Amino acid sequence: MIQLEHISKTFLLGDQAVHALDDVTLTIASGDYLSVMGPSGSGKSTLLNVLGLLDQPDDGHYRLEGTDTTTLSEPERARYRREHIGFVFQSYHLVNRLSARENIELPLVLAGVPPKDRAPRVNEMLERLSLTDRATHLPNQLSGGQRQRVAIGRAIIMKPQLLLADEPTGNLDSKSGADVVTLLEELNQQGITLLVVTHDLALGQRARRRIRMVDGRIDSDGT
Amino acid sequence: MIQLEHISKTFLLGDQAVHALDDVTLTIASGDYLSVMGPSGSGKSTLLNVLGLLDQPDDGHYRLEGTDTTTLSEPERARYRREHIGFVFQSYHLVNRLSARENIELPLVLAGVPPKDRAPRVNEMLERLSLTDRATHLPNQLSGGQRQRVAIGRAIIMKPQLLLADEPTGNLDSKSGADVVTLLEELNQQGITLLVVTHDLALGQRARRRIRMVDGRIDSDGT
Ligand SMILES: Nc1ncnc2c1ncn2[C@@H]1O[C@H](COP(=O)(O)OP(=O)(O)OP(=O)(O)O)[C@@H](O)[C@H]1O
Ligand SMILES: Nc1ncnc2c1ncn2[C@@H]1O[C@H](COP(=O)(O)OP(=O)(O)OP(=O)(O)O)[C@@H](O)[C@H]1O
Ligand SMILES: [Mg+2]
Ligand SMILES: [Mg+2]
Numbered sequence: 001m002i003q004l005e006h007i008s009k010t011f012l013l014g015d016q017a018v019h020a021l022d023d024v025t026l027t028i029a030s031g032d033y034l035s036v037m038g039p040s041g042s043g044k045s046t047l048l049n050v051l052g053l054l055d056q057p058d059d060g061h062y063r064l065e066g067t068d069t070t071t072l073s074e075p076e077r078a079r080y081r082r083e084h085i086g087f088v089f090q091s092y093h094l095v096n097r098l099s100a101r102e103n104i105e106l107p108l109v110l111a112g113v114p115p116k117d118r119a120p121r122v123n124e125m126l127e128r129l130s131l132t133d134r135a136t137h138l139p140n141q142l143s144g145g146q147r148q149r150v151a152i153g154r155a156i157i158m159k160p161q162l163l164l165a166d167e168p169t170g171n172l173d174s175k176s177g178a179d180v181v182t183l184l185e186e187l188n189q190q191g192i193t194l195l196v197v198t199h200d201l202a203l204g205q206r207a208r209r210r211i212r213m214v215d216g217r218i219d220s221d222g223t
Numbered sequence: 224m225i226q227l228e229h230i231s232k233t234f235l236l237g238d239q240a241v242h243a244l245d246d247v248t249l250t251i252a253s254g255d256y257l258s259v260m261g262p263s264g265s266g267k268s269t270l271l272n273v274l275g276l277l278d279q280p281d282d283g284h285y286r287l288e289g290t291d292t293t294t295l296s297e298p299e300r301a302r303y304r305r306e307h308i309g310f311v312f313q314s315y316h317l318v319n320r321l322s323a324r325e326n327i328e329l330p331l332v333l334a335g336v337p338p339k340d341r342a343p344r345v346n347e348m349l350e351r352l353s354l355t356d357r358a359t360h361l362p363n364q365l366s367g368g369q370r371q372r373v374a375i376g377r378a379i380i381m382k383p384q385l386l387l388a389d390e391p392t393g394n395l396d397s398k399s400g401a402d403v404v405t406l407l408e409e410l411n412q413q414g415i416t417l418l419v420v421t422h423d424l425a426l427g428q429r430a431r432r433r434i435r436m437v438d439g440r441i442d443s444d445g446t
Contacts, residue, residue: 013364039396040368041357090367090394091314134264141236144313144390145263145422167367170393171313173262173422199368199396 001193002028002051002162007060009046009216020046021057022216028195030161033188035207036197043216044197045090048164051195052087053077082110086160088168090197092151094139100146101126101135104153111158125153128183130176144171152180156187163187166197181206224416225251225274225385230283232269232439243269244280245439251418253384256411258427259420261436267420268313270436271387274418275310276300305333309383311391313420315374317362323369324349324358327376334381348376351406353399367394375403379410386410389420404429 009021020043028034036044049055050062053069062069064080072080081087086107094103104125108118126132129149139147148171156163165184169177181203188194198204212220232244243266251257259267272278273285276292285292287303295303304310309330317326327348331341349355352372362370371394379386388407392400404426411417421427435443 011364013360016359037396040372040394040399041366045366136239137236141234143264143268149263167394171263171390171422173260174424176263177422199394199400201397 001030001032001065002026003061003063004050005061005063007050007057007062009043009050009055009057019216021050024060024216024218026211026218026221028193030193031188031191032209033185033194033207034196034209034211035204036195036211036213037199037201037204038213038219040199042213044213045166046216047213048087048166048195048197051162052085052164053081054087082107084161086155086158086163088152088155088163088165090166090170092139092147094147094150094154096139099136099138100131100142100150100153103139103150104157106154107158121157125157128179129153130179145173145176148172149176149180152183156183159187159190159192162193162195164195167199168196169198169200169203177203224253224255224288225249226284226286227273228284228286230273230280230285232266232273232278232280242439244273247283247439247441249434249441249444251416253416254411254414256408256417256431257419257434258430258432259418259434259436260422260424260427261442263422265436266439267436268389269439271310271389271418271420274385275308275387276304277310305330307384309378309381309386311375311378311386311388313389313393315362315370317370317373317377319362322359322361323354323365323373323376326362326373327380329377330381344380348380351402352376353402368396368399371395372399372403375406379406382410382413382415385416385418387418390422391419392421392423392426400426 004024004026007021007024011018011020038044050057101122105118105122126135131149134142134146152168169180184194204210209223211218227247227249230244230247234241234243261267273280324345328341328345349358354372357365357369375391392403395403407417427433432446434441
């Protein structure tokens with residue numbers, strides 16, 4: 001499903017070059033469940049941004065379902081993201097003027113799902129994430145962990161084919177974190193390809209396949 | 224040093240009342256080391272915001288070094304914060320147009336420390352937080368964990384009398400997290416009062432005194 005071949009991504013700041021991704025080669029089959037761990041700054045979020053079509057590599061090829069993504073125009077990439085990819089961002093990126101409910105509902109609205117079909121799906125998601133009592137709150141009226149759960153809800157409401165979760169439990173207590181992991185793993189059992197970046201060793205070890213990154217490179221890749 | 228007496232804080236949204244803090248009584252001696260744990264949404268950040276003079280309670284009294292803080296004007300509160308309190312925010316709140324170095328340096332600038340005295344202190348802090356190579360990066364050119372470390376550096380550079388850290392290791396790998404904890408505990412050993420909100424049980428158990436919050440109340444307070 002996913003083929004990264006000799007992917008590199010370098011940020012240039014003045015005369016300093018940061019090799020955020022350094023010759024990364026990785027094949028991921030549809031329905032896989034991978035964790036990505038590694039030191040702060042090792043390139044995990046950058047890897048997810050490339051996989052999620054949010055960022056283009058400077059070198060190498062990213063083939064997604066056989067298509068070379070570098071040949072896609074920006075509107076095509078945006079459309080592919082909307083239709084196939086769910087992304088839980090490390091810093092959430094919620095829409096500040098929309099409530100928890102409206103943030104989670106947004107992908108359904110963009111996909112043209114009619115209002116009467118949206119409500120039950122959003123209500124169920126709010127319930128699964130223990131956010132029902134906070135549905136009308138704006139992001140700045142939510143706790144850190146509540147915002148994180150809204151970000152998760154928005155990423156998964158469309159049951160996207162590829163789910164990229166960047167530190168999805170970092171601001172959650174053990175119970176809320178366990179509820180989220182249960183939800184993500186259910187989606188994987190239904191066939192969704194799941195990548196979880198995490199600093200939580202216990203969570204990382206739940207994945208069927210564990211990737212470790214160091215300095216922009218894949219240091220180990222095993223089961 | 225710190226006396227919270229029957230502190231309550233309620234957020235009103237339309238006709239819904241959220242009791243973020245519900246009759247909280249707590250005494251903290253100078254130099255104490257406390258952890259605050261509890262479910263997502265239980266009031267931990269709100270407690271820190273009240274302690275840090277960022278938010279006023281609706282009921283009860285907050286005495287700080289004998290002064291009833293409700294009698295302070297906003298400029299007096301701002302000055303007290305600047306001179307005595309260091310705050311690591313759950314969402315960092317870095318200044319986006321300032322580099323890592325400049326963000327960390329900011330409290331020294333506000334305190335009128337001369338440039339030639341600032342540089343060695345900032346350099347040492349960058350080194351302790353493994354940020355030397357990222358000193359000139361802007362926040363959007365940093366990884367999540369790097370931003371978290373900048374937020375920590377800024378909070379501690381003035382060695383404030385009271386240090387409030389809201390989930391300071393949430394986006395850090397185990398090594399960076401351990402380095403930060405070492406740094407915070409060193410400051411406590413030098414006499415700084417340290418409160419750490421965390422979802423990390425291992426970190427929470429390092430504190431001499433452990434507070435657990437549930438639904439805006441202190442559920443347990445023990446050593
Ligand atoms: N826009 C940018 N300009 C320059 N350097 C950048 C930029 N974005 C990221 N970097 C650098 O690239 C490296 C990889 O960043 P990335 O965000 O992928 O790390 P990470 O593994 O997700 O870290 P963390 O665990 O702290 O979230 C970091 O060292 C970071 O400073
Ligand atoms: N401005 C606000 N308006 C309404 N409700 C609010 C506001 N700010 C916070 N709340 C609510 O108050 C409660 C306590 O929030 P707080 O941020 O203190 O929780 P927390 O314990 O820090 O949670 P987390 O572990 O998720 O960070 C939450 O249920 C939250 O939804
Ligand atoms: Mg990251
Ligand atoms: Mg909080």
